[in-house]
Amino acid sequence: MRSNPELHYLDNAATTMVDPAVADAIAAALRSCWANPSSLYEPAVQVHETLSAARAKVAKSLGCAPKELYFTACGSESNNIAIQGAAIPRRSWGSKIVVSGFEHPSVQLPVRALRDRGFEVVEIPPESDGHLDLDRLSAAVDKNTVLACCMAVNNETGAKQDIAAFSAAVKARNDRCFVHVDAVQAWLRLPIHLKALPCVDSLSVSGHKVHAPKGIGALYLRENQRQNHRPPCLGGHQERGIRPGTENVPYAVGLGVAAEQGARTLPARSAHIRALNDRLRAGLAELPGVTLNSPADAVPEVLNFSTNCVNSQTMIEYLSARRVYVSGGSACDKGEPSHTLMAMGCPDLAVRTAIRASFCADNTPEDVDALLAGLRDGLAELQHI
Structure with a gap:
């Protein structure tokens, strides 16, 4: 696609x-x-x-x-x-x-x-x-x-x-x-x-x-x-x-x-996307200070996490320059702080630094690796600006 x-x-x-x-x-x-x-x-x-x-x-x-x-x-x-x-x-x-x-x-x-x-x-x-x-x-x-x-x-x-x-x-x-x-x-x-x-x-x-x-x-x-x-x-x-x-x-x-098409391919898509989600979770675990906001049993299509040090919009713009496209939460909120994370009682810093990655069957391990590389570089560079 x-x-x-x-x-x-x-x-x-x-x-x-x-x-x-x-x-x-x-x-x-x-x-x-x-x-x-x-x-x-x-x-x-x-x-x-x-x-x-x-x-x-x-x-x-x-x-x-x-x-x-x-x-x-x-x-x-x-x-x-x-x-x-x-x-x-x-x-x-x-x-x-x-x-x-x-x-x-x-x-x-x-x-x-x-x-x-x-x-x-x-x-x-x-x-x-x-x-x-x-x-x-x-x-x-x-x-x-x-x-x-x-x-x-x-x-x-x-x-x-x-x-x-x-x-x-x-x-x-x-x-x-x-x-x-x-x-x-x-x-x-x-x-x-x-x-x-x-x-x-x-x-x-x-x-x-x-x-x-x-x-x-x-x-x-x-x-x-x-x-x-x-x-x-x-x-x-x-x-x-x-x-x-x-x-x-x-x-x-x-x-x-x-x-x-979606009903017919659901089992195969779910397995593929679960592997991508697991790959991202494993990579995020190696980044200092990053916390997960999505529960372990969430649908594999969505993984929400917080860097706890770089504002969401700043990181999104940094990743976008590398052609890696994620969001800070719901597109309908137009960049406003996540009411979902606030309702969950997440700390203010976690809310302000939240990132949502969301997958489909068209995504690849290379997409996950590009995101992780961008996060790794971004955390190194942006914390000192």
Whole structure:
């Protein structure tokens, strides 16, 4: 996929390169799928069938029924549709929302906006290892709780949460409470079988994290919840009214290809990426003062660490000059200090010097070695500036 071996891209949690097979499928669909899938004449019917085939591919990768899968523009839109659409109609019987304290901004900010509209919001911070205390979380749910949210994989540390246990604990306390899961960083990195997760009511995914383009995502909404859902945007009957607006059929086709390929290659990719993660962990252990922020059982695609001596942005710029590309955390935070690491109780110095490396199957041992060499030189040079 990568055409230039001298470019060491290790920021795949921010975005991934578009797979050539995905790009080819989109290009073909742009030429052939020109009709509006909601129209009734033959070319439109064919486009509708193409859209349905793409939906089935994405649904299969998530282990849900195609009718429970809705195309959106991105994971952020999926999160907003789920959160606002669930909370508002339940206001008649409850007003409490329970959410983990290190969610992506597309969950955190809509929930806080609901707080400004009178909802009570309880944020449960993670433990120092990045995991949630499920007993503490479930204890916050009561008969007044209308919504509970938890991300499956943290976008900054790669920490995995036990979504099955989380959702079951919530439903045990209040079976009317709507459970939403942000799975943007988990999809096609971990197996997801929604039919085996009966307590999860909605789940969001995004295309550009899995080698599809930016501008396409999907929302799973359990069929028995659809009638109770009030989408925040109104318009036509597209996507069964959950996400109005003419569908982006070519990108949906691309998402289907990415889902199909990602599901098929998941075991082999995971083994390859685990080896890269282990190589980086071993190399970091030899650098004085460096500490790991990602837990040992995090997904191998993400490794967060702190140099504890050089500001994140300074080190990122130094590495970038060597064509090694990493980040300081979530791209959506635009360089702001990591709210995830702060929620975990990391020392201020660790937060200010944090680096996130994130892998895909296209990465190589040479990428890891280039990062380690850059860190080694950077630590030697930048500490004395």
